[in-house]
Amino acid sequence: MGPKKIGIVVGGGPAPGINSVIGAASIRSVISGHEVVGIRDGFKWLMRGDISHVKELNIKEVSRIHFRGGSHIGIARDNPTKNPKDLETTVTSLLRLNIDRLITIGGDDTAFTAMQLEKKANGRIRVVHVPKTIDNDLDLPHGISTFGYQTARHIGVDIVKNLMVDARTTSRWYFVVAMGRKAGHLALGIGKAAGATLSLISEEFAGDNKISLHKITDTLVGAIIKRLSYGRTDGVAILAEGLVEHLSHDDLNELVDVEKDAHGNIRIAEISFGEILKAKVQKRLAEFGIKTTIVAKNIGYEVRCADPIPFDMEYTRDLGYSAADYIINGGNAAMISIQEGKMVPMHFKDIVDKKTGKTAVRMVNINSTNYKIGRKYMIRLNAEDFEDPHELSKYAATAGVTLEGFRKEFSYVIRGNDSPPEEAAEVVGNIKKNKSGKK
Numbered sequence: 001m002g003p004k005k006i007g008i009v010v011g012g013g014p015a016p017g018i019n020s021v022i023g024a025a026s027i028r029s030v031i032s033g034h035e036v037v038g039i040r041d042g043f044k045w046l047m048r049g050d051i052s053h054v055k056e057l058n059i060k061e062v063s064r065i066h067f068r069g070g071s072h073i074g075i076a077r078d079n080p081t082k083n084p085k086d087l088e089t090t091v092t093s094l095l096r097l098n099i100d101r102l103i104t105i106g107g108d109d110t111a112f113t114a115m116q117l118e119k120k121a122n123g124r125i126r127v128v129h130v131p132k133t134i135d136n137d138l139d140l141p142h143g144i145s146t147f148g149y150q151t152a153r154h155i156g157v158d159i160v161k162n163l164m165v166d167a168r169t170t171s172r173w174y175f176v177v178a179m180g181r182k183a184g185h186l187a188l189g190i191g192k193a194a195g196a197t198l199s200l201i202s203e204e205f206a207g208d209n210k211i212s213l214h215k216i217t218d219t220l221v222g223a224i225i226k227r228l229s230y231g232r233t234d235g236v237a238i239l240a241e242g243l244v245e246h247l248s249h250d251d252l253n254e255l256v257d258v259e260k261d262a263h264g265n266i267r268i269a270e271i272s273f274g275e276i277l278k279a280k281v282q283k284r285l286a287e288f289g290i291k292t293t294i295v296a297k298n299i300g301y302e303v304r305c306a307d308p309i310p311f312d313m314e315y316t317r318d319l320g321y322s323a324a325d326y327i328i329n330g331g332n333a334a335m336i337s338i339q340e341g342k343m344v345p346m347h348f349k350d351i352v353d354k355k356t357g358k359t360a361v362r363m364v365n366i367n368s369t370n371y372k373i374g375r376k377y378m379i380r381l382n383a384e385d386f387e388d389p390h391e392l393s394k395y396a397a398t399a400g401v402t403l404e405g406f407r408k409e410f411s412y413v414i415r416g417n418d419s420p421p422e423e424a425a426e427v428v429g430n431i432k433k434n435k436s437g438k439k
Contacts, residue, residue, distance in 0.1 A: 006327065007099035008057065009039040009046075010075045011110030015132045015148025016308035017316035020066035021105050022073065024320030025130075026057040032328055037097060042076030043113065046093040047086040054097060066313055069305040079109065081116045091121050101126045101327045107133035107146070108182075108359040111335060115348045115359075118333050126332035128345075130319050134304050136185035139351060139360040140337055147319060149186065151312045152179070152303040156190040159299055160236060164194065167234040172293035173224060174236045175281075177274045179300040183363045184240035188374055190299070191238035198223050198378040199238040202246045203364045210248040215413060217280045222381035222395075222410045224285065224292060229398040233292070235379065241300070244273050274298060288399040318343075383414055 006029050010018055026036045039046060040053040055073065065072050080086040094102060102125055104114040111129050118127040131138040134152035136145055156178060163174045176196075178187040184201025191199030200219060205211045220237055227235050244252070274296025285292055308316065315338065322343040323336045334345035353360040364371060375382075385391050389403065396406035 002098055003035060004100040005035045005037050005098050006324070007037045007039055007094060007097065007102045008073065009042060009102065009104055010071045010073060010132075011042040011104065011106035011113060012075065012077060012133070013107070014070060014075055014304040015134045015146075016069050016151035016304070016306050017147040017312040018071045018075070018105060018132060019062075019068055020308060020313055020316035021130050021132070021147070021320035021323070022057065022071070023062040023064075023066045024317040025103055025324040026062045026320075027059055028321045028324035029328065030057075030059050034328065037099060038073035039097075041074040042078055042110075043080045043090055044076040044078040046090045047078060047080040049089050049093055051093050051097050066317060067307060069307045077109075079113065081113050087116060087120050090117060091125065094121075094125055099125065103128055103130065103323045103327060105130045105132050107131070107135065108138055108361055111138065111351070111359040114335075115333070115352070118348065126327055126330075128323050128327045128331060128333075129335045129348075130323050131335055131337070134186060135180045135183055136189070137180070137183035137361050137363070138335075139362040140346075141339060144337060144339065145315075147312055147316045148304070148308070149189070150315075151306055151309045152186060153189040153193065154309050155303045155306050156186065156299050157194045159302065160190055160194040160196055160238065163297065164196065164236050167236055170293070171233040172295060173234060175220070175239060175274045175277055175294060175296045176236060177239045177241050177296070177298045177300075179304070180240040180242050181245060182242055182361050184242060185362075185364055187238045187240035188364055188371065192374040192377070194236075194238075195377065196238050197227065197235035198380045199240075199374065200243065201240040201364055202242045203366050205243075205246065206366065210251075211243060211246045213247055213251040213276075213280065216243060217277065217284055218410060219380065219413045220277065220281050221284045222413055223379055224281070225288070225290070225395050225399050226381055226385070227379050228290065229394040230379075239274065239277070241273065272296070288401065290399070381410055381414055386411055386414065 008022055008025060022038065029036045036057040038055045038057045040055065045053040080090040104110055104127060114127050114129040131140060131146045132148055133146045134148045136149035138146045140146065160176060163176065167174050178190055180186045184203055187201050188199050200216065202211065223237065224235065278294045278296045282292065282294060318338050319336055322338065326336060326345060331345060333348045335351055337344050337346050351360055386407065392406060393403055396403045399406060
């Protein structure tokens with residue numbers, strides 16, 4: 001049979017720093033006398049019983065790969081947990097390769113696969129997981145970033161700051177859709193750091209059962225009108241792609257014949273969300289006699305295979321070393337984290353969402369200071385606007401409607417959890433008073 005080996009596999013989508021994990025884990029393993037096998041293209045081949053798509057990872061091969069983006073051993077979204085037979089075949093394939101320890105690198109879906117594999121292997125294979133996603137939505141403690149997020153945000157900010165200059169120069173708006181399937185961390189992080197006009201994330205609509213496309217449209221229209229009332233014909237709105245996942249079924253069906261990936265997720269990249277919003281916003285603005293040039297732009301594929309910035313380069317080398325060190329020394333069934341400079345294993349049983357049975361997801365906390373500061377700097381309709389007749393009259397004049405007309409059209413966009421919770425109930429009450437002529 002030969003000596004037992006350590007396997008490394010990458011699942012999900014790319015993120016800056018994958019190669020640093022692969023390199024550091026391989027080097028740590030090899031210098032301890034262990035052979036390392038890189039499994040190509042995620043679980044794609046293993047779950048089909050094909051064990052030919054592997055490569056030896058030695059020090060010479062991996063010693064400089066940490067500088068570069070992408071994945072040295074490829075990546076795929078193929079999901080062996082959908083079918084019990086595929087999961088069994090994956091375990092069997094690993095055993096045929098003589099792998100008794102497996103390091104998985106990926107996001108919440110790959111983490112779930114790692115858990116199911118470890119359970120199915122029943123002691124024959126030990127598994128540790130390294131949390132990777134530019135979405136920053138794995139539930140790490142103390143607000144610790146998932147690897148790749150800081151690089152994605154850094155490059156996203158560079159793109160957005162150039163678009164902000166272009167917007168002002170050419171008197172246009174940009175609708176920038178940023179990756180973030182479930183959570184809005186990347187959209188908010190880019191928008192807040194760059195000082196974009198506004199950012200929209202699904203978490204702020206948490207009070208709504210489903211997000212209405214009309215409400216998103218009017219939130220953007222309200223922001224454009226407000227900015228125009230200050231004499232500015234330009235702006236940049238950052239939109240989390242995850243807004244699509246939370247749209248009402250009617251709105252979603254209207255968009256496109258939605259395709260899903262192997263994990264059951266909507267293929268958001270196939271939906272031209274920015275273009276759809278652009279058309280709806282321009283049509284709505286036309287109702288008020290306002291013509292605005294809008295350009296839709298996606299930020300996603302440009303950032304996820306970028307070379308990691310030094311933060312992610314160092315962070316991922318620490319994670320790769322720690323993953324190998326932990327599994328070599330008998331560790332199993334845990335996600336690796338670095339907390340306050342120390343490696344802390346987060347055991348699989350502790351990172352499961354009790355409601356879904358899957359890996360817990362970290363959403364943006366809209367009651368946090370971090371979010372509230374970001375929200376305060378955005379140019380968009382808010383509670384205070386509807387309490388200030390002077391301000392509101394400027395927006396109404398810009399839209400060519402009466403004060404009451406403007407209230408009727410746009411007051412609903414600041415109700416509920418999409419405005420600061422402590423202000424929402426109060427402003428709705430004030431709107432009602434103003435409508436009845438009370439001040």
